Amino acid sequence: MRIKNAVRAAGIAAFLSMASHAAQVQPPEDVLGELIERNSSDYLTQSEQNIMMMPDNPALWTADEGEALFREERGPNNTSLETCDLGKGPGVVEGVYVELPRYFEDTGRVMDLESRLVYCMTSIQGFSPEDPEVKTRHGSDSDMMKLQTFIASRSSGLPWNPPMDHPLEKAMRDAGEVMFYRRAGTSDFSCATCHTNTSKRIRASVLPNINEPHEWTKAISWPAFRVGQQNVRSSTHRIRGCYWQMRQPQIIPGSDAAIALMSYWTDAARGQPAILPDKKR
Amino acid sequence: MTRNRKLPLLALIAGASLCAAPSLFAAERPSSPVAAYTAMSPEELADYLIFEMEGFDLHAPTQEGGTARDRLEQDRTQKVCSAIARSGAALDRPTAAKISALAEESIQLPEGDIALGDWKKGEQIARSGYGYRMGHRVDDHTGEPPGGNCYACHQLDPNETAHGTVGPSLAGYGRLRGTSDAMLKHTYQIIYNAHLFFPCTTMPRFGHNGTLTQEQIRDVMAYLLDPESPVNQETEQTAQAD
Numbered sequence: 001m002r003i004k005n006a007v008r009a010a011g012i013a014a015f016l017s018m019a020s021h022a023a024q025v026q027p028p029e030d031v032l033g034e035l036i037e038r039n040s041s042d043y044l045t046q047s048e049q050n051i052m053m054m055p056d057n058p059a060l061w062t063a064d065e066g067e068a069l070f071r072e073e074r075g076p077n078n079t080s081l082e083t084c085d086l087g088k089g090p091g092v093v094e095g096v097y098v099e100l101p102r103y104f105e106d107t108g109r110v111m112d113l114e115s116r117l118v119y120c121m122t123s124i125q126g127f128s129p130e131d132p133e134v135k136t137r138h139g140s141d142s143d144m145m146k147l148q149t150f151i152a153s154r155s156s157g158l159p160w161n162p163p164m165d166h167p168l169e170k171a172m173r174d175a176g177e178v179m180f181y182r183r184a185g186t187s188d189f190s191c192a193t194c195h196t197n198t199s200k201r202i203r204a205s206v207l208p209n210i211n212e213p214h215e216w217t218k219a220i221s222w223p224a225f226r227v228g229q230q231n232v233r234s235s236t237h238r239i240r241g242c243y244w245q246m247r248q249p250q251i252i253p254g255s256d257a258a259i260a261l262m263s264y265w266t267d268a269a270r271g272q273p274a275i276l277p278d279k280k281r
Numbered sequence: 282m283t284r285n286r287k288l289p290l291l292a293l294i295a296g297a298s299l300c301a302a303p304s305l306f307a308a309e310r311p312s313s314p315v316a317a318y319t320a321m322s323p324e325e326l327a328d329y330l331i332f333e334m335e336g337f338d339l340h341a342p343t344q345e346g347g348t349a350r351d352r353l354e355q356d357r358t359q360k361v362c363s364a365i366a367r368s369g370a371a372l373d374r375p376t377a378a379k380i381s382a383l384a385e386e387s388i389q390l391p392e393g394d395i396a397l398g399d400w401k402k403g404e405q406i407a408r409s410g411y412g413y414r415m416g417h418r419v420d421d422h423t424g425e426p427p428g429g430n431c432y433a434c435h436q437l438d439p440n441e442t443a444h445g446t447v448g449p450s451l452a453g454y455g456r457l458r459g460t461s462d463a464m465l466k467h468t469y470q471i472i473y474n475a476h477l478f479f480p481c482t483t484m485p486r487f488g489h490n491g492t493l494t495q496e497q498i499r500d501v502m503a504y505l506l507d508p509e510s511p512v513n514q515e516t517e518q519t520a521q522a523d
Contacts, residue, residue, distance in 0.1 A: 108315065167319040174323035175330055181367035182327065183359040185352045186345065186413045186492050187485040192366050197447060202433050204443045240417060243337075249349030250338040250416030257336020260327070 025094065026157030028275045029054035032218065035273070039214040042199040046206040050227060050279045059149055059225040059232045059277035062140050066150025069143055075125030075133070084120035086113070086151065097155035098274050101263045103166035110172045112262050114236055115254040117147055137253060140225075140232040149223040149232055149277050156276040160217060160269040169263065172256065176264030179257065180210070189246040191261075195219070205281065210268045217272035220265050224278035232277065235262055324364075344413055344422050345491060352415075358383055362481035372481050380480035387489040388473045391499075395465045398496060403504030404438075404511070406497050407431035413492060429472075429493055429501055434484075437504065439515035448484060455506035456513040468505060472498050 032054065036044050045051070070081045070093070086096040087104070101112040107119060118134055121127045127134045136142040164170050180191040191210075194202060198209045208219035222235040236253045239261060243251050251258050318326055330336045331353055339350040355363070358380055365372055372380075409428020414420045420427070431437060434448035458464050470477050473488025487493040493501070504510050 168315050171318045171321070171323075171326055175318075175326035177367060178323045178327035178363075179331070181363045182355070183363045183366075184355050186343075186490045188359055188362075188483075188490065189485070190363060190366070193483045194447065196366070200445070200447045202445045202447065207447075244414050244416050244418065247352070247413040247415070248337075249341055249352055252336055252338060255330070255336035256334055257327075257330040260330055 024157045024159075024273070025154070026273070027055070028057070028153075028156050028221075028278060031157045031273045031275045032278075035214055035217070035275075041212070041215050043206045043208045043215045044218055047281055050281065054279055057225050057277060057279045058140070059223060059279065060153075062146050062149040062223070062225075062232045063153040063277060064150075066146035066148070069146050070150055075121065075127045077124065077126035079125050081117075081120055081124065081147070084117075084124055086116055086120075093151050094154045095158050097152045097276070098158045098160045099162055101169075101172070101259050101266065102163050103169050109256070110166075110168050110259055110263060112235070112254075112259050113148055113151060114144065114234060115259065117144065117151075118254060137234070138231070138237055145223060145232050145234060148234055152223055152274075152276045155274050157273050159271045159273055160220075160266055162263060162266045162270070164267070172260040173263040173267050176260035176262065179261050180264055185246060185248045187247045189248070191242060191246075193246075210265070213269050213272045216265070217269040218275055218278060220269050221275040221278040223276070224280045226280050228281055233280075338416070341415060343415060344420065344427075349415065358476060358481075358486075365481055377480040380476050381478075384474040384476035384480075384486075384489070387486070388470055388477065389488070390466070390469065391495055394462065395469050395502075396499065397460070397465070397503040397507055398499035398501075400500070400503035400507040400510040400512075402497075403500035403502065406493070406501050407437055407504055427492060429487060429497070431501065438511040440511065451505060452512060452515065454512055455508060455510065458506075460506050460508075465502065465506065468502050469498060472501060 029051075032044070032051065035041075036051075073080050082091040084090065085104075085106075086092065087099055087102050088094075088096050097113055100116070101110050103110050104116070104119075109115075111119065114137070118129065121134050122129060129135065133143045137144045139145060162169070162173075164173065180195075183190045183193075194200075194207050195210045197207060198212055198215070200207055208215040210216050210219070220235065222238055223232050225231070226233050236258065239251055239258060240253075243249065251261075318329075321329060332339070332350070337349060337353060339348065339353070341349040343349060343352055361376060361380060365376070406429045408431075409425075410430040410433060411425050412420050412422060412427025431451075432441065432444050434445040436444040436446070436450040436452050437454075439452040454468075467478075471479075471484075472493065474486040475482045475484040476486065485492065488495070488498060505512055507513070
């Protein structure tokens with residue numbers, strides 16, 4: 001364990017020095033620490049234990065595994081993902097996540113990280129959407145979570161900055177805003193029911209307010225290791241859980257509805273540094 | 282009765298596993314028509330993405346009967362209150378009056394006097410967050426009755442620390458307000474449809490939406506109002522008020 005830790009620390013150090021031209025890339029615990037220093041927030045500080053354990057976040061291992069997977073030649077086409085364009089050109093990983101969802105010319109769609117990965121794994125590596133590499137979306141052991149955690153971790157400390165240049169990006173963001181406030185179902189809930197208050201709790205959990213960007217950046221910093229679930233979880237998993245709690249039907253991963261919601265929630269954290277991978281209760 | 286009520290759930294589980302396969306992932310859907318999306322208003326596009334593009338699993342059966350599509354359809358109150366919340370504007374008086382009137386129309390009072398139920402049952406209902414969840418894990422109402430989940434948002438028993446704060450504290454509710462017929466009716470109306478007094482409140486319309494039965498509402502009322510209920514024991518709050 002000790003040796004593995006040292007190896008990982010060396011890896012991170014090497015990565016950080018390599019990425020020194022993009023000075024803002026920072027370990028997630030430092031990003032969170034600075035946010036807490038600059039802002040008073042019951043949400044950011046609610047779990048002292050999680051804050052303390054950030055440097056030992058199991059999601060860091062998931063990110064390492066994801067990097068190996070990203071560079072490995074695999075799938076029917078025996079190709080790595082190093083030609084996958086995540087928005088900043090083929091193979092560019094650094095800083096791409098804070099600029100998603102975005103419009104992609106090649107598909108004519110606004111895509112989030114997960115749907116873009118599906119696109120690359122099917123179109124470049126030749127996987128079928130039914131292959132477990134593509135189809136299994138949840139759990140630290142899934143390829144999807146490993147790849148997402150790796151890619152996201154290379155945006156830690158960078159400000160959320162989803163592009164709004166293409167009309168479709170703006171349209172999706174605005175539709176996502178409508179969805180966020182859209183009350184429905186047997187409990188009349190919307191996302192806004194819980195996430196437009198500061199320092200309010202559901203049972204013992206302090207809720208993040210979408211109108212407080214310094215709180216919202218942590219709220220949307222997925223992938224994150226969820227201590228209560230002992231797994232790294234994605235934005236898709238968070239949205240699924242929210243709709244379940246809202247007593248509303250299951251949203252379809254990769255649907256434009258899901259991507260619209262993510263466009264809005266990412267835009268709401270604009271300018272605040274991403275905490276990746278994060279650790280949550 | 283029990284046997285009969287199990288049937289829809291079995292159908293529901295079978296349905297869920299049948300359609301769990303390819304349709305759950307939409308990444309391979311036809312690319313979105315840029316012109317069509319950008320020509321719509323945000324409201325139109327949201328509805329289009331939900332219902333026409335099937336951004337949700339619309340065909341899943343629900344516990345109350347019907348399908349997921351019905352759950353996502355908004356009624357007048359939901360629609361108006363959503364739009365106001367999104368605009369960030371304060372609720373104007375005419376709209377508030379309209380929402381309140383809709384609530385008044387919806388409330389069915391019990392016949393005769395409203396009697397308090399059993400506060401112990403009411404406590405269970407207040408603590409339980411079970412019921413009506415669907416999708417990847419479906420709440421089975423034949424195994425466990427749906428609760429009211431009051432503690433998610435409200436303080437009730439002053440000795441319970443794991444209470445939410447999205448709604449106001451209700452600790453000492455009955456002790457502070459008494460148990461007159463008017464107070465009983467008022468409390469029943471709030472639980473049934475709180476928009477009557479608080480238009481566009483975030484509190485669910487438990488009676489109007491049918492998520493609590495009349496008997497359950499009376500049990501929750503007993504938990505709030507019965508002098509024997511733990512809600513009315515601790516005097517911490519009055520001490521502070523004095």
